[in-house]
Amino acid sequence: MTRAGISRSAAPARTSAACNICGGTRFEPGPNQRMSSTGRAPRCSQCRSLERHRQLRRVYAFLPADFLAGLDVLQLSPDIGVDPAWFRSYEVSEYGGANSLDLQAIDRPDARYDLVICNHVLEHVADDRQGLRELLRVTRAEGFVQITVPSPYTRATTVDWGFPDARAHGHYRGYGRDFLARFGQARADARLLQVEVFDPVTDAGSYVYLWTASEACARRLAGWIRLPIERA
Secondary structure (H helix, E strand, O other): OEEOOOOOOOOOOOOOOOOOOOOOOOEEOOHHHOOOOOOOOOEEOOOOOOHHHHHHHHHHOOOOHHHHOOOEEEEEOOOOOOOHHHOOEEEEEOOOOOOOOOOOOOOOOOOOEEEEEEEOOHHHOOOHHHHHHHHHHOEEEEEEEEEEOOOOOOOOOOEEEEEEEHHHOOEEEEOOOOHHHHHHHHOOOOEEEEEEEEOOOOOOEEEEEEEEOOHHHHHHHHHHOOOOOEEO
16 A cells, blocks of 8 residues: 655645635535534535535646546535545435445446545445445446545544434544555555645645555546655
8 A cells, every 4th residue: 555645835835715616705604503613603605515526626736737638537426525526427326316335236337437435425434344345346446536525634533423423424434544455455555645735715634545456546636636656
């Protein structure tokens, strides 16, 4: 497994409290009137984005437009942080919707996509390791999977309740700092880039994970993000 990170200093400089998705400059409390971890209002009043959406957009800004334009993409659950217009082809799966795919048994052939996007979905899946294996199965050999999960570094170890807890937004588990090890248990030969990124509006930090079975792909992504690859 391979790790890399983007530090606060390596991220693009913050020049104003403007949304990097729509350019909006008015912000309000998030769901349940919450504020960000830095005490600032997180929801863009114009496009309704939150910290995680703008953090994700910041990472994709490192990837060349002509590279993204050549990708066939599957996104598991829509996300305003990603623009479907960037890609050659784009398919979205929405739970309970017209194109609802089971992450634990994705009804698509092997190596169908160049990029599979899975943001804040794994915590809703009973067997997340099987879900991780499925994500990589439907990804082409030189492709990659992009993943985010809620607050993976707020606890030391993952807590798995074994059922979707209504008190925790229907999550099966709360991820901890052992999240990276779960990648290795699912697919030991995969390379992982862990990208630490900060929201340009609230300055709240989180992580975006890029996962690939290809050493060449890992090095290319790390090069664009201007980071070395280190063996764990």
